[in-house]
Amino acid sequence: MVNININGIPLQVEEGTTILEAAASAGMKIPTLCFMKDCNEIGACRICVVQIEGIERLHAACNTVCQEGMVIHTNNPIVREARRTNLQLLLSQHNVNCPSCERNGNCELQRLSAIYTVGDKERYRTGLPENEWDQTSPLIRDEDKCIRCYRCVAVCEKIQSLNIWDMIGSGPHTTIGVSGNREFKYADCALCGQCITHCPCNALHARDDTDKVIGRKGMVKSRDSHKVTVVQIAPAVRAGWGEEFGLPPEIATERRLAAALRRVGFDYVFDTNFSADLTIMEEGTEFLGRMKEPEKYKWPMFTSCCPGWVRFLKSQYPDMVDQLSTAKSPQQMFGAITKSYFAYKIGVAPEDIYCISVMPCTAKKAECEIPNINDAAEGVKDVDLSITTREMCRIFKATQLDVTTIPEEDFDSPLGTGTGAAVIFGATGGVMEAALRTCYYVMTGENPNADETFKAVRATGTDQPWVEAEYDVAGIKVKAAVVSGLGNTRKLIRAIRKGEVFYHFVEVMACPGGCAGGGGQPIHYNEERAADRSKILYNYDQANKLRFSHENPDVIALYEDYLKEPCGHLSHKLLHTDHHGWDMPATPNPDDDVVLVK
Numbered sequence: 014m015v016n017i018n019i020n021g022i023p024l025q026v027e028e029g030t031t032i033l034e035a036a037a038s039a040g041m042k043i044p045t046l047c048f049m050k051d052c053n054e055i056g057a058c059r060i061c062v063v064q065i066e067g068i069e070r071l072h073a074a075c076n077t078v079c080q081e082g083m084v085i086h087t088n089n090p091i092v093r094e095a096r097r098t099n100l101q102l103l104l105s106q107h108n109v110n111c112p113s114c115e116r117n118g119n120c121e122l123q124r125l126s127a128i129y130t131v132g133d134k135e136r137y138r139t140g141l142p143e144n145e146w147d148q149t150s151p152l153i154r155d156e157d158k159c160i161r162c163y164r165c166v167a168v169c170e171k172i173q174s175l176n177i178w179d180m181i182g183s184g185p186h187t188t189i190g191v192s193g194n195r196e197f198k199y200a201d202c203a204l205c206g207q208c209i210t211h212c213p214c215n216a217l218h219a220r221d222d223t224d225k226v227i228g229r230k231g232m233v234k235s236r237d238s239h240k241v242t243v244v245q246i247a248p249a250v251r252a253g254w255g256e257e258f259g260l261p262p263e264i265a266t267e268r269r270l271a272a273a274l275r276r277v278g279f280d281y282v283f284d285t286n287f288s289a290d291l292t293i294m295e296e297g298t299e300f301l302g303r304m305k306e307p308e309k310y311k312w313p314m315f316t317s318c319c320p321g322w323v324r325f326l327k328s329q330y331p332d333m334v335d336q337l338s339t340a341k342s343p344q345q346m347f348g349a350i351t352k353s354y355f356a357y358k359i360g361v362a363p364e365d366i367y368c369i370s371v372m373p374c375t376a377k378k379a380e381c382e383i384p385n386i387n388d389a390a391e392g393v394k395d396v397d398l399s400i401t402t403r404e405m406c407r408i409f410k411a412t413q414l415d416v417t418t419i420p421e422e423d424f425d426s427p428l429g430t431g432t433g434a435a436v437i438f439g440a441t442g443g444v445m446e447a448a449l450r451t452c453y454y455v456m457t458g459e460n461p462n463a464d465e466t467f468k469a470v471r472a473t474g475t476d477q478p479w480v481e482a483e484y485d486v487a488g489i490k491v492k493a494a495v496v497s498g499l500g501n502t503r504k505l506i507r508a509i510r511k512g513e514v515f516y517h518f519v520e521v522m523a524c525p526g527g528c529a530g531g532g533g534q535p536i537h538y539n540e541e542r543a544a545d546r547s548k549i550l551y552n553y554d555q556a557n558k559l560r561f562s563h564e565n566p567d568v569i570a571l572y573e574d575y576l577k578e579p580c581g582h583l584s585h586k587l588l589h590t591d592h593h594g595w596d597m598p599a600t601p602n603p604d605d606d607v608v609l610v611k
Contacts, residue, residue: 017083032063032074036087043087044096044125046103046162046213048075049539053167058160059099060125063087071095097129105137107214108157115407116215121538122160123214142188150197151204151220151378159189159216165208172525174500174602175325177202189216201328201598203499205321205523206375206532213538219375223404226369227277227411240367241359244279245347245428246270248286249373249439249528250402251553252546256535257406258416262549268421271429274371274405275422277412284424285370286431288347289438289447291571292318293562295588296340297448298579300518301455304489311336313494313509313516316444317592318342320380321523321532325499328598329605330506339589341395343438344370344377347428348395349587354575355428363393370399373439373531376523401533430567433463433554440547441497441527442472442480445520449484449493451563456487463560470495473526473547478504481516492516498525503602510606 014025019036026035031054036043046058056073063074066084071092086092104126111117141157166178166189177200179192191197209217246267255265271282296316303310317323317338327334341349347370352363370377381396400408409416423429434450437443446467453461461467469482472495479496494516496505502521508514524530526543529550534542559565576584 015079015081015083017079017081017085019085020087026079030079032072032077032079032083032085032087033061035079036074036085041087043074044128045075045539046121046125046160047164049164049167049211052171053162053164055163058103058162060096062092062095062099064089064092093129096125097131100126100129100131102137103160104131106141106157107160108141108155114158114215115218115221115403116536119536120215121213147198149220151375152197152202152206152209152217153220154189154197154217155215156188158214160214161187161189162213163189164211164213165189165217168207168211172498172500173203173205173207173523174503175201175203178208199598201324203321203325203328203523204376204379204532205499207524209375209532210530210534210536219401219404219533220378221404222378222398222400223408223411225398226400226404227408238367240365241281241361242279242367242369243281243283243351243355244274244369244371245283245285245288245344245351246274247344247370247372247374247439247528248289248431248436248443248550249531249534249546250371250405251436252439252529252549253373253402253534253542254406256537256542257403258409260417262552264417266421267553268423269416269419271424272419272422273409273414273416276414276419277408279369281425281428283347283351283428284431285343285347286435286438287428287565287567288343288350289435290432290562290565290568291346291350291588292340292343292438292444293434293447293451294568294572294579295346295584296338297451297455297562299338299340300448301452302580304491304517313519314338316518316520318438318444319374319376319522319528321374321376322499322502322521323592324376324379325502325523327592329503329602333506334592337592339585339591341588341590342377342380344372344380344399345395346588348381348397350428350571352393352395353587354571357575358427368395368397370396371402371405372399373402373528373534374399374524375401375532377533402531403533403535406535427567427570430559430565431557432559432562432565433557434560434562435565436553436557437550439528439550440471440473441522441529441543442470442495442520443527443550444522445470445493445495445518447562448518449486449491450561452491453484453486454561454563456489460561464555470520471551472497473529474544481514491518493518493520495520497522497527497530499523501525503605507605 043061046060054076056076061074062071064086169177181190251267274282315337348368351368356363377399381399434447449467472480478501481494484491529546530543
């Protein structure tokens with residue numbers, strides 16, 4: 014143990030404890046900007062500086078280890094003035110037009126500048142760098158807002174293992190850019206959005222598509238063009254949207270969300286849970302079909318719900334693309350059914366439906382632009398536009414909607430019913446559990462215990478890179494694994510390729526914690542809320558009278574009236590793809606044994 018004194022308070026801490034950790038243990042908060050525990054502890058921003066008696070220069074609290082007898086001051090005049098000066102230096106190359114920034118009011122740089130009463134912002138003012146980023150990209154970087162905190166570099170390298178961002182230039186010209194001097198469109202970015210959610214000041218953000226939704230009349234834009242407007246809500250959105258308004262889960266319900274979207278002008282408000290159940294019927298049937306002839310296929314079969322993961326596999330391990338399930342994602346399945354089955358039901362041409370999805374994801378913006386995943390209705394996109402949870406909440410605010418007073422309303426029919434199995438798609442392990450529940454029924458004719466039988470594949474909160482489980486279903490052994498985060502995914506794939514592990518079925522989610530921690534979810538500085546949001550989703554599952562995808566009455570009716578059978582001729586046309594109709598830049602990690610295929 015080490016004896017120290019912080020702000021006049023004697024403390025005893027374990028050896029190796031940093032000053033930042035020691036202060037926090039005593040209830041004293043030291044501000045940070047660049048710090049991320051176990052990921053980015055480089056002291057680059059110099060906002061966490063403290064004074065140590067007997068040492069002339071100030072030290073960064075985030076990476077300075079406590080030594081015996083240290084007397085530390087975390088908030089005296091010298092420290093406060095140093096932080097104020099460092100903030101002014103950061104602001105000198107930062108676009109401070111805060112009212113026009115989407116992170117206004119949720120920006121750590123802005124918050125600290127207010128706390129430390131940064132006065133003359135022009136004191137060190139230099140010219141702002143020019144922005145030359147492609148504004149049509151799903152992910153946008155604003156050079157004039159970057160404060161060189163390196164959080165994006167750290168999260169992309171150490172958590173997602175893609176190394177898209179890197180330090181470029183030298184001296185006063187040092188900045189952050191795409192590694193290898195590549196244009197972003199030629200980089201192998203998964204568009205997971207984790208760099209966005211970890212950026213403290215909006216230098217990285219998703220493309221804002223709210224103007225494509227809200228028209229001149231302040232209502233849904235396509236109302237101006239007399240199209241039928243349809244919106245779908247992804248499972249994880251219901252677990253996070255209330256955070257933007259400070260609402261607890263019991264107020265920020267899925268039914269209140271449905272009512273709010275109806276108030277802003279959508280003609281039909283549906284639930285992606287419907288197409289999540291549909292995904293299970295298709296993907297589960299595909300998996301069981303492969304298990305009947307195991308010698309014909311390479312194993313494992315990978316889930317294909319997450320576009321960030323699909324992009325990762327295509328760029329890093331292109332020789333394994335054929336191991337992806339051919340099932341489209343729930344977003345795309347929903348769009349395909351909307352512009353075929355639903356269009357027929359309401360007597361409208363597919364091209365006269367404008368389909369918008371609300372997703373916890375930034376990669377979905379790119380997914381709905383992929384040609385061969387958007388071709389179910391001839392010449393008509395399945396999904397016209399995908400917006401994030403954050404964008405949806407900005408639309409509510411822009412239309413002056415008081416979401417707290419809106420009475421709850423049901424989703425529309427016939428694409429509005431979802432089961433408990435569908436809602437847990439938003440939590441890592443949920444897709445696997447939902448699929449196994451239905452596969453068990455198909456193989457045995459009985460439903461499993463929805464709360465216990467496949468609980469082992471719930472991966473939320475685990476410290477392991479991935480979780481695995483083996484089940485005996487009607488005499489057939491099924492080995493399954495679940496992984497989230499692309500760094501963990503790389504570890505899993507390396508183990509599979511080396512023959513160290515074997516699985517039949519693997520669920521992969523690009524974002525740590527799954528969609529609950531997606532790149533389009535509300536942002537909270539240095540807070541990871543995927544686990545808390547996942548608990549909300551599992552509560553929805555338990556409260557649902559329907560716990561199994563094969564019991565969804567709207568899905569049953571869809572097959573009876575239209576599709577006829579899972580993985581049948583029409584299902585393959587509308588709901589499946591081969592993943593080879595679009596290209597990703599292939600730049601595999603040199604440590605991986607990868608076979609490049611055209």
